[in-house]
Amino acid sequence: MSQKRQLLVDTALTLFYRNGINSIGINEILNVSGVAKRTLYAYFQSKEALVLAALQQRHDTFAAWLETVLTGAKSDEEVVLKLFSALESWFNGGESQLGDFRGCFFINTSAEFSDVNSDILRFCHHHKEATREIIARHLKSADGLLLDAICLMKEGAIVSAHLAGKNNLLRKGASTYCTLLQPKVPSKRWVSNT
Amino acid sequence: MSQKRQLLVDTALTLFYRNGINSIGINEILNVSGVAKRTLYAYFQSKEALVLAALQQRHDTFAAWLETVLTGAKSDEEVVLKLFSALESWFNGGESQLGDFRGCFFINTSAEFSDVNSDILRFCHHHKEATREIIARHLKSADGLLLDAICLMKEGAIVSAHLAGKNNLLRKGASTYCTLLQPKVPSKRWVSNT
DNA sequence: TGCGAGGTAGACAGAGTGGTCTACTTTTTT
DNA sequence: AAAAAAGTAGACCACTCTGTCTACCTCGCA
Numbered sequence: 001m002s003q004k005r006q007l008l009v010d011t012a013l014t015l016f017y018r019n020g021i022n023s024i025g026i027n028e029i030l031n032v033s034g035v036a037k038r039t040l041y042a043y044f045q046s047k048e049a050l051v052l053a054a055l056q057q058r059h060d061t062f063a064a065w066l067e068t069v070l071t072g073a074k075s076d077e078e079v080v081l082k083l084f085s086a087l088e089s090w091f092n093g094g095e096s097q098l099g100d101f102r103g104c105f106f107i108n109t110s111a112e113f114s115d116v117n118s119d120i121l122r123f124c125h126h127h128k129e130a131t132r133e134i135i136a137r138h139l140k141s142a143d144g145l146l147l148d149a150i151c152l153m154k155e156g157a158i159v160s161a162h163l164a165g166k167n168n169l170l171r172k173g174a175s176t177y178c179t180l181l182q183p184k185v186p187s188k189r190w191v192s193n194t
Numbered sequence: 195m196s197q198k199r200q201l202l203v204d205t206a207l208t209l210f211y212r213n214g215i216n217s218i219g220i221n222e223i224l225n226v227s228g229v230a231k232r233t234l235y236a237y238f239q240s241k242e243a244l245v246l247a248a249l250q251q252r253h254d255t256f257a258a259w260l261e262t263v264l265t266g267a268k269s270d271e272e273v274v275l276k277l278f279s280a281l282e283s284w285f286n287g288g289e290s291q292l293g294d295f296r297g298c299f300f301i302n303t304s305a306e307f308s309d310v311n312s313d314i315l316r317f318c319h320h321h322k323e324a325t326r327e328i329i330a331r332h333l334k335s336a337d338g339l340l341l342d343a344i345c346l347m348k349e350g351a352i353v354s355a356h357l358a359g360k361n362n363l364l365r366k367g368a369s370t371y372c373t374l375l376q377p378k379v380p381s382k383r384w385v386s387n388t
Numbered sequence: 389t390g391c392g393a394g395g396t397a398g399a400c401a402g403a404g405t406g407g408t409c410t411a412c413t414t415t416t417t418t
Numbered sequence: 419a420a421a422a423a424a425g426t427a428g429a430c431c432a433c434t435c436t437g438t439c440t441a442c443c444t445c446g447c448a
Contacts, residue, residue, distance in 0.1 A: 004425075019308045022216035026406060036426045037407080047406065108305035110357050111297065114213045128357055155357075156350025163304050163322055163349075198395080219435060230396045231437085241436065 005043045007033050013054040017105050021051055022112050051109075052119060058105050059127045063134060065097050070138040079138050080150060087154065091161040103162030107155070199237045201227050207248040211299050215245055216306050245303075246313060252299050253321045257328060259291050264332040273332050274344060281348065285355040297356030301349070 011033035015024045026047055030037055044050045069086040073079040091101050102108075106124040113120050128151075136147050205227040209218045220241055224231055238244045263280040267273040285295050296302070300318040307314050322345075330341050 020216070020306045022214070022306065023308065025404075027404085037428085038409085039425055041407070042424085102308075103305065107301070107353055107357060111302035111305040112214045112216065114217065114296075124357060128354075152350035152354055153346060154350070155353045156346035156348070159301055159349045159353050160322075160346055163301060163318060220437080221435080231398080232439085233395060235437070236394085 002043075004035055004039050008035055008040055008043065008050065009053045009057050011035075012050050013057055013105075014099070016051065016054055017058070017099070017102055017108075020112060021109060026050075048120065052123060055106070055109065055120070055123050055127070059123075059130070061097060062127075063130060065095065066131065066134050070135070073138060076139050076141055076146065079135070083135070083150070083154065084157065087157055087161075091157075101161070104155075104158045107159065196237075198229055198233050202229055202234055202237065202244065203247045203251050206244050207251055207299075208293070210245065210248055211252070211293070211296055211302075214306060215303060220244075242314065246317060249300070249303065249314070249317045249321070253317075253324070255291060256321075257324060259289065260325065260328050264329070267332060270334050270340065273329070277329070277344070277348065278351065281351055281355075285351075295355065298349075298352045301353065 008029065012024075012029050015029060015032065026037070026040065029050075030040060040050070044053065066083075069082055070079055073082050086095070089095050090098055093100060106127045110121055110124045115121065132147065132151055135150060139147065202223065206218075206223050209223060209226065220231070220234065223244075224234060234244070238247065263276055264273055267276050280289070283289055284292050287294060300321045304315055304318045309315065326341065326345050329344060333341060
């Protein structure tokens with residue numbers, strides 16, 4: 001069956017996300033999961049193939065989460081509000097589907113690899129585009145600048161929450177800023193009218 | 195003399211920034227710089243000490259650059275405008291002091307290490323706080339939310355420009371958005387009045 | 389002329405890496 | 419009950435990693 005395969009991907013994702021991909025060796029994944037090395041190489045051609053499977057799984061999980069977060073928003077303001085309060089909940093460990101927060105797995109991963117044409121980096125780019133499109137689909141207005149601005153602040157919030165650490169004010173301050181700001185200032189005033 | 199030491203730090207910083215710290219071994223730094231291994235370990239106790247020296251040098255360079263960028267701004271709006279147009283120039287390779295753009299060295303580094311109490315991660319946090327204070331010093335208003343918002347968008351812009359790659363619209367769109375937005379909407383309206 | 393500081397070259401140790409392979413056991417299917 | 423499929427344990431290979439060590443060289447200075 002593919003139970004073992006799934007166990008490998010789950011374990012790999014957990015360890016990669018927590019520690020970074022280059023810091024985690026195949027043997028550690030095998031020790032933690034309890035799976036034999038032979039089995040791993042029956043399912044995956046190489047470590048890179050396992051990394052790609054972990055990225056894919058994380059993307060699926062994140063996309064599904066984001067979809068449910070944004071579903072039901074009645075206005076663009078509500079989209080922004082829902083998004084940033086969900087992000088804040090994630091930063092504080094309140095989104096069990098996403099696990100303990102340690103930044104964006106794809107940003108982290110792209111910091112570890114330099115070959116821009118590698119499958120791994122291409123997948124990271126793909127994730128960001130796909131995420132952007134999910135948000136776009138939930139917005140009423142087709143304003144590209146609004147979409148850009150939302151994505152920009154989303155990335156900034158994730159990175160800041162990660163790098164600022166737990167005992168830093170920026171974390172709560174910034175995300176509460178996001179939630180506070182939106183309902184007061186209309187998005188059209190806030191962004192477009194070039 | 196410390197010529198060799200400086201050469202080692204320069205080489206290490208270049209390679210670390212371009213490829214990630216865990217992807218670059220001591221031997222590669224030695225090959226590229228042409229320095230002997232014995233000499234490296236005469237100046238640095240370990241690879242970690244060399245990493246810290248590279249982080250320190252990058253921080254000094256970046257802080258000096260940011261200082262000159264923000265100097266002379268007459269208003270908070272101008273601070274924001276100067277900051278984001280300088281960032282955009284950096285993304286496009288136009289800031290020779292900072293070298294070729296490959297994201298934020300400190301964000302990238304913090305993705306590779308997981309021990310929050312390590313000297314390396316502590317230095318990355320320190321860099322972000324110091325950067326924040328440089329910006330704060332150049333702002334007229336003491337509005338913490340404005341400062342948070344600027345830092346948030348700054349991180350978002352850096353990360354997006356890095357991850358989106360060269361052929362992605364988000365890069366220019368987002369940064370030009372930053373520059374376009376600011377002079378039209380006053381910052382006080384844009385941020386505070388809780 | 390000699391000495392010492394600073395540097396070079398590179399062998400080496402010990403641990404760890406991704407990946408292959410043989411031999412064996414367990415589980416599932418027919 | 420027998421055969422086929424799936425998995426285990428771990429030795430092993432070739433390589434890389436950080437860090438140590440010996441032996442030698444090349445200057446400036448006295």
